[in-house]
Amino acid sequence: QLVLQESGPGLVYPSETLSLTCSVSGVPVTAFSHYWGWIRQTPGKELEWIGSMIYSGTTYYNPSFRSRVTMSVDTSNNQFSLMLRSMTAADTGLYYCVKGVGAFDPWGQGTLVTVSS
């Protein structure tokens, strides 16, 4: 069974960089045609796709985040990561890691990130 688990800081200061990790169990992150991605849910419950990537390095980023986002895969720990730079209060929300590049399944349980000084 594929299970995803996010980890990262709950609090980020404005202008700093958010770093989140998603631990994958049940399948290698290098699995053929498996895409991995990030979605966030705002306090108003809006869902926003941030981006998706595959082990080979192909990435798909939402243009709204492209200038400040980097996604990567860590094969040694069977994880993938999100870096989001220049955080502002508008980036506060629940961040989910997901499998997929179109329809997303499954989702991690989510990690709450608050941007505040």
Added chain:
Amino acid sequence: EIVLTQSPATLSLSPGERATLSCGASQSVINSYLAWYQQKPGLAPRLLIYDASSRATGIPDRFSGSGSGTDFTLTISRLEPEDFAVYYCQQYGSSPWTFGQGTKVEIK
């Protein structure tokens, strides 16, 4: 980007009733690449339907999806107590992938 508009915002129904949720797209969704998710309080969304009408693994057959172009529908044939939740549609035909604002199905 494609804007998805879900209606109604809230649907008040009783267990056993039929629920019909709509999702309208501002542009045609390529290849009917549209998904539906269910979210319960405190939990992550769960994929119900993909490609507009295909049920995800383990999803009961009381859930069905239909539609093409700009108009899509999620139907729950007979509501079970565990079906009262928020439902989101999402398109993945044109980047960036986008979500609707959700329809809450509540107990009447």
